[in-house]
Structure formats: structure tokens, C-alpha cells
Amino acid sequence: MTKKAVTTGLVGFGLGYALWRAYAAGMDRAWRGFFGSPDLGPVDFAALARRPTPNDALACPPGLCPGAKSDIDAPVYPVPAASLRAVIAQAAASEPNTVLIGSTKTQDRFLVRTRLMRFPDTVVTQVFEQGKGASTLALYSRSQIGRSDFGVNLRRLERWLERIDALVEGGQASSER
Template sequence: MTLLVVLWMLVGAVFGRAAILEFLFGSPDRSAVSFQSLVPPATPNTYLLCPPGYCDAARQTVPSPEFDVPADRLQSAWMDMLDRQPRVTVLREDEALRQVDVEQRSLLIGYPDTVTVRFLPLPQARSTLAVYSRSHYGRSDYGVNRERIETWLADLQP
């Protein structure tokens, strides 16, 4: 490891990496997401997955998959899948909206990414979801947000 990484690890162990990042870059915006009015930034450090017509204000979205289970069962499977993920903390759960916000931090530096997911019922006991994953610091995430959501969806066992 380089001297800078070792120094970062030592200072982070004393003061906490999250506190240092917030001191250097400011607090991340963790306000609640409204998918219907969401307009992601133009920077390439986000990933948005929505059912057709659900995220109307967004310029570009990836279509969401559909599941052959009710929304409550999909949500339960999602939360079980999150329990198996490293460095994930639940920030907020809105039962009325069936929406959950979680934070996942990067391994070495501890950069925070926030993932918001809303579970949506469909006819005939089916469901889908809307997912917005975003980095709070930097301009590019090198595809981390897209890769995270694709991996999580592959690991999902409703």
C-alpha cells in the first residue's frame, strides 16, 4: 500500500473515515427520493432503474424487471439479500410507500453511496421495483452503481 493509503487508514481509525469525508467534502444529501419527480444529475455516478412510465421526470432509465411474487414478498427478499451485503446500513424505511434507503460504503476509503428502492405491486400478485443508486462524492463512479444493482438483482431470490 502506498503511504497515503496507510495514512488514511490510521487517521480514519482515530477519527472515523465517515467524519473525515464529511469534513472534507460536506454531508451527503440523504433526503427522501420521490421517483415520480426525480431528475438525476448529468454526472455519470448514478444508476436509475424504473418501470416504464414510473419515473417520468428522469431523462433516461433502465427498465425494471417484473417478479412473480407480491410486493411484500419482494421487499422481504430484498431485505434478506441486503443482510448478505458488506458495509450496508439501513438509513430509512417508509412502510406506507414501501420505500427503503440504504447506504453502502466503499472498502478502502469508505465513500458513501445511497440506494433507494421502492417496491411496487402489479396485477395478479406480481411486483416490480424502482431503484436509484448514487455516489455522493466525485463525478464518476466507474460503473459501481450499475454493477451494484445488477449484482443485487442477480442475488435476489424472491
Template sequence: MIGLLFSRGAEGIPPPDPVDFATLALPATPNTCLLTPTTAPGAGHLHHDPFPVSPDAAFAAIRGVAAAQPRTFPLADWPDRRQAQWVARSRLMNFPDIIVAECAPSGGGTGLWLYSRSLMGRSDFGVNRARVLDWLRAFEDRLRRG
């Protein structure tokens, strides 16, 4: 784990697999945050109604949000699933967090699954929840601007 702190970008992070949100079991630790569509089954911390755009437009928008984030680096991309993952590094200690986004048809629109989780430690002092809410606001802004 100590090697993760001295790595840069996505370096040192094990290659991920796509996340299956239908079967995702959230950890008991308080260092994660999952946003799901209100129409999707399963547990999430936050929920949002589906967006009135195509899955491709939503995926392009969330990728744009990720690209604009400081200290955030591409980790993996599955365009056929409209799912991507990034590593965000904290400013002070270089702690890595993983962010996963997926855009898929849901409830007559497009659902956004946005999952942010710490790789180290038990508590994140609300960082992952704040990140999900920030990305959601930026995502909605990008959709409004077209």
C-alpha cells in the same frame, strides 16, 4: 464532505427523505444508476419487467439482499411506502454511496425501483451500475428460492 470519509456506517449522512421516483430528476453526472420497471413512466438507466410477486414479498427480498451486502448499512426505512435506503461504503477510501429501493404495484405485478448514487465525486467508474445489476441478480435469486 471530508467528515463523510472518516465516518462509519450511516454516521455523518444527513437524514434522507423518501424518494419520489415519479418526479426524480437524474443528475447530469455519470455517478448514478436507476433501475425502473418497464411499465413505469420516467427516465431510468436500466429497466426490468414487473415481478410476479406481491409488493410485500418483493420488499422483504430486497431488504434481504441489502442485509447480505458487505459494508452496507441501513439509513432509512418507510415500510408503508415499501421504500428503504442504505449507505454502502467503498473498501479502500470509505466513500459513501446511497442505495434506495422501492417495491410497488406496477403493470400487473410488482415493480422494483433501485437507485444507487455516489455522494462524492463526479465519476464512479461504473460502480453504481455494477451494484444495481448485482442487487438485481441477488433479488431475482431470492425470489426464485422463495
């Protein structure tokens, strides 16, 4: 390979990356301009009412979300709440186009954007102590744009829960934390 070919390849790659970043920033601004802030805010899981449209998904333990039908019964993990919260953050960080956008004493909110069109979804997570070093969680993923999400939010929660299970089983969440 010649020096000129390598230089041309690197310049082409750099230009392509710059164009993609400009496109992504433009899409993010466009969605914000049309639909407002992509952060859909915190959730009160005890009073949660699901949307009438099929563009959200809920993982909640039985009894913790009494007004909302859960898509997935969240398990109880053999780790303290603080450790489980750290594992959830680690699982979220492993997902592409996912950033922490809000955090309170009890909840974390993540903004997830789809790869191509950059549609924004908000995922709210909360951990609940279950006593004796055990805890459980509630996850609510909802789309800002559109009437249907074609199952994207549910598949996301399933992936996150699989990752959380693997991290807890793999010892990533220890009770000494």
C-alpha cells in the same frame, strides 16, 4: 506451533483489526465533516431527474420514472409487494458495508460504503404493486462524493437485481408472506 507464536498471532490480528476499525471510523467522520450527512434522502421516482454527472444509476420499470432515463428496465416479479420488499432487504444485507438508514411506508434507504476509502453511496428502493400477486421495483443508487463513480453504482444495481432474481426464483419470496 508454540503457545507464544499463537499468542503473538492473536495479539497481532487483534491489533490489526482495531487499527482498521479506527481507520474506518476516522474516514467516515472525515467524509461527514467535508460533505455532510451521507444519507442523501428519499426519492420521488415519479418526479426523479437524473444527475448531470455520471455518478448514479437507476433501475426502473418503463413508465414509472417518466423524467429519468433508466439504466436497467426493472422486471415484474410474481410475488406480492411486501414479499419483494423483504427480498430486497435480504439482498442488500448480503452486500458488504451496507446498512439500512431510513425506511418509510413505501421506501427503504441503504447506505453503502466502498471497502477501502469508505466513500458513501445512498441506494433508495421502492416496490410497486402490479396486481394479481405481482410487483416491481425501482432502485436508485447515487454517490455523495465525486463526479464519476467508474460504474460502481450500475454494477451494484446489477448485483442486487441478480440476487433478487435468485431469491425470488429460489422461493425465498413466497406469496403466502
